[in-house]
Amino acid sequence: MTNQANRVIYLDNNATTRVAPEVLEAMLPYLTDLYGNPSSMHTFGGQVGSAVREARERVARFIGCEPDEVIFTSCGTESDSTAILSALRANPERRHIITTRIEHPAVKNLCENIATLTGHKYRVTMLKVNEEGLIDMDEYLDALSEDTAVVSVMWANNETGVILPVEEMARLAKERGIFFHTDAVQAAGKIPINLRELAIDYLSMSGHKLHAPKGIGVLYVRRGTPYVPFLAGGHQEHGRRAGTENVASIVGLGRACQLADEKLVEENSRVKALRDRLEDGLLQTIPRSLLNGHRIERLPNTCNISFEYVEGESILLHMNRHGICASSGSACTSGSLEPSHVLRAMGVPFTAAHGSIRFSLSVYNTAEEIDFVLEKMPEIIARLRQMSPFWPGD
Numbered sequence: 001m002t003n004q005a006n007r008v009i010y011l012d013n014n015a016t017t018r019v020a021p022e023v024l025e026a027m028l029p030y031l032t033d034l035y036g037n038p039s040s041m042h043t044f045g046g047q048v049g050s051a052v053r054e055a056r057e058r059v060a061r062f063i064g065c066e067p068d069e070v071i072f073t074s075c076g077t078e079s080d081s082t083a084i085l086s087a088l089r090a091n092p093e094r095r096h097i098i099t100t101r102i103e104h105p106a107v108k109n110l111c112e113n114i115a116t117l118t119g120h121k122y123r124v125t126m127l128k129v130n131e132e133g134l135i136d137m138d139e140y141l142d143a144l145s146e147d148t149a150v151v152s153v154m155w156a157n158n159e160t161g162v163i164l165p166v167e168e169m170a171r172l173a174k175e176r177g178i179f180f181h182t183d184a185v186q187a188a189g190k191i192p193i194n195l196r197e198l199a200i201d202y203l204s205m206s207g208h209k210l211h212a213p214k215g216i217g218v219l220y221v222r223r224g225t226p227y228v229p230f231l232a233g234g235h236q237e238h239g240r241r242a243g244t245e246n247v248a249s250i251v252g253l254g255r256a257c258q259l260a261d262e263k264l265v266e267e268n269s270r271v272k273a274l275r276d277r278l279e280d281g282l283l284q285t286i287p288r289s290l291l292n293g294h295r296i297e298r299l300p301n302t303c304n305i306s307f308e309y310v311e312g313e314s315i316l317l318h319m320n321r322h323g324i325c326a327s328s329g330s331a332c333t334s335g336s337l338e339p340s341h342v343l344r345a346m347g348v349p350f351t352a353a354h355g356s357i358r359f360s361l362s363v364y365n366t367a368e369e370i371d372f373v374l375e376k377m378p379e380i381i382a383r384l385r386q387m388s389p390f391w392p393g394d
């Protein structure tokens with residue numbers, strides 16, 4: 001049975017977001033008439049160059065930095081790789097990296113690869129988190145050493161929405177002359193960012209988590225921070241990122257940053273209220289359901305809930321029949337039943353980690369959608385539990 005209008009209720013905005021209509025509108029001319037190369041000498045290309053310049057200014061205004069500190073990349077993953085490898089190449093005698101156990105694979109797998117591919121010439125400290133997903137600052141302070149080249153800590157976690165104290169962590173790294181990178185892909189557009197006041201050296205963003213298209217990212221590099229490009233080639237981005245600019249997407253991302261700035265208040269009021277209504281409703285009506293992640297130190301749009309004794313995959317399939325889109329915390333993609341590394345790092349018990357669902361909202365969600373989800377979820381979970389051999393009963 002599907003909902004009548006066959007509509008989609010999209011609660012998977014930490015996976016990707018819809019392109020805002022205003023963003024598409026800003027992009028269209030650069031996919032049609034204005035196809036010049038921004039590096040060309042003629043006016044036809046030059047006007048495209050002006051659009052790229054304007055987009056760079058919009059991104060800079062959004063994160064509180066100077067336009068020449070903004071480098072356009074192909075995605076958040078490229079920004080993460082570029083920042084960390086740049087810091088290592090700028091500091092070849094230092095051989096230690098600090099990160100956390102809850103990073104996105106873009107940072108986690110990169111750091112693991114750096115250790116293994118260099119025959120463990122590099123040492124990686126992955127900071128623990130507690131059951132609420134927060135790190136221990138004492139462990140961090142102990143880990144910082146004269147051998148540390150770079151610290152990379154995500155601003156907000158994609159699975160739980162938990163916000164980490166990167167401002168303070170960056171300050172502590174800076175005092176010791178250590179470079180600090182943050183993956184702010186999930187933070188951007190959900191909490192305010194003003195880099196002028198902070199000790200952060202490198203910051204990553206991604207367009208498609210912010211209502212811009214997929215395949216465009218930003219790397220912020222603070223003026224004066226050493227920088228070694230990831231891609232060699234042409235002189236684009238002042239020699240810092242070769243490859244002809246993805247003009248339409250750059251223009252779209254600029255517009256998306258403007259919109260995100262305008263909607264930051266709504267994100268933290270109306271969207272947050274919808275998230276809380278969803279979360280409170282689910283936790284109250286469904287027995288043996290638990291919130292994963294710190295209740296307060298959290299993005300306004302995200303909630304991650306475990307429904308004990310059911311499989312996340314099965315829940316998603318049943319939700320899908322009603323047009324409801326969300327994510328689960330067990331790694332379906334790999335075909336294994338390993339619960340997510342984030343929930344494991346938090347020590348979420350097996351029976352709960354398997355039945356975890358991440359709901360992530362956006363400004364496009366409505367109260368009617370949330371009510372529909374609240375109506376359907378209890379029956380989905382109850383039906384699945386009836387079929388579960390492990391369910392001990394209400």
Ligand SMILES: *Cc1c(COP(=O)(O)O)cnc(C)c1O
Binds near residue numbers: 104
């Ligand atoms: C989505 C995401 C990325 C990767 O961004 P892409 O643009 O898809 O490469 C990196 N970090 C976090 C926290 C993310 O949520």
